[in-house]
Amino acid sequence: MAREIAEQPEVIRRLLDRFDDNVARVAGVLPEALAGTVLVARGSSDNAAVFGRYLIEQTSGRPTGLGAPSLFTRYHQPTDYRGHLAVALSQSGVTPEIVEVCRQMGRAGARTVAITNDGASALAQVADVVLELGAGPEVAVPATKTVMAEFVALLAVAGAFGALPFPRSSLDSIADAVRLMVEDPAPASGLAASWTDVDHVLVTARGSLHAVALEAALKIKEAAQMPAEAISGADLRHGPLAAVHRHDRVLVLDGGGPLSADVGDLTTRLADLGADVATCSERESADLPLPPGLIDPLSAFPALVRVQQLALALAHTRGFDPDLPPGLTKVTPTR
């Protein structure tokens, strides 16, 4: 896991070299009159899908959402997907339900894009266009570099619809920002060392960074075998705040941009409830500092490294092998 985290700047660089090509290939299969976009995935790929969902709705100007695989694989409903783009994500490309849903959505009229690390996989074979992650073999069960690559690939899908919500030149800053984080694991180790007595973590964010919060909770569960839950800052106010207690550990991700003020208010509220709040933001005082000047959605990339480092460090402080969590395998054969 540590080695795969370190490979990420190079993975991003390679994928960005193919960025314009990937944009053009997705643009070539878009429906003429777009009705909407649906993303389909499970696990950490589903967290990447949440990131893509915000961006694609912004660039496509049409409703975008997450598909429910069981509607196809279990309820066998005959949904008409004409006019829709379907984006199916699977790192291995072999999760049966994702392959099956992508195939069925295509038969039902959707144009389909596969995002996978294996261009020869079953998923790649059923889609109209394949964006190959090119991340190289990933061995650790908790996916890191392939998730990062999925986030980057989704920028290309969003870019196929129209201008991204940041200057084209900012793309180059992603690999640099991620490199800065990779070379600086000390903040995550420090935070993990202060959490030795923790048995439950809450992670919260809003907007694009919510995808990173979901990934933080999943990585902590997988690598550190610790219950961790991600709740969006808005949803947290609608009930779950009642279960936040004095000394509970909460990680707040602030990606800058239009949601930053609300996340700041929430941080104060959590502290008032007595929670032990750690922050990940561009502020120098943050427990997990991000490079200055990058705002949502670009700040999601360095933030992703920070939460990977935290999960890894928590595994180490608890004496667990982060690469081989109990009860899991690298490919999860859900149907």
Added chain:
Amino acid sequence: MAREIAEQPEVIRRLLDRFDDNVARVAGVLPEALAGTVLVARGSSDNAAVFGRYLIEQTSGRPTGLGAPSLFTRYHQPTDYRGHLAVALSQSGVTPEIVEVCRQMGRAGARTVAITNDGASALAQVADVVLELGAGPEVAVPATKTVMAEFVALLAVAGAFGALPFPRSSLDSIADAVRLMVEDPAPASGLAASWTDVDHVLVTARGSLHAVALEAALKIKEAAQMPAEAISGADLRHGPLAAVHRHDRVLVLDGGGPLSADVGDLTTRLADLGADVATCSERESADLPLPPGLIDPLSAFPALVRVQQLALALAHTRGFDPDLPPGLTKVTPTR
């Protein structure tokens, strides 16, 4: 909360009396060429939206998903919602972000349905059609009867597109099944009494019952101030299983129907990991038994009562006032 749980059979009966009228009113505003449906809500209304999402995709035959309010209220993106039905849910009808998103989706071309307990609320005023819950005043902060009513109202929205996935006559069984549960609080009290040492609960289900799992976790957080997380049975296999430990308390909801076999497999898997698994199903041996013969999606209704009863009983065993959780108010003014 206890009184409002007890009122639910009557609330359902009143709403079902207006079922055909509600179906006709929604049918009257459906877009001519439907592109898709988007549901918008927060908190427990968002859990009801998850229930509606499965049903509406089945009856409408077009992609259905959950909207992200921040895209409207924070990112200010100009999405084109022509051809889409937007369903906005808010029990109070005054949550600012839900009112604002419903108004903006309507301006962007969506036909809009408001589901609310206050037919004179701001939300009711911005929608093309209002389905009033008629649940009467709800005082306890953890919503129960209004959530149940939202589930019922969503049956009418789904029914406006075409035949529901069960016979029309089955509708009458809902109130009866809920009454059976309301009159039998002992199983929930018994389970809560056996969980006195619990500090974290995992709830899992698949399909329509996933909405009930989400509501279980939210109600336990609100009423019993206990960390509780809902994870779909499929997503659980993609990582979170690593954080399930010996003696962890897991509640598995099995609503029967096409997902039952998979939920059964998962229950075995959780027990193999050493988790302390409680079940809610139509089996007589279940910790929280459901009336026999009702399958997904109808089993969601009695299951909703079972998880409300469990949250209430956990609040009592822990000495908390379920009606007034710390840090919450009845109306949550997120923007």
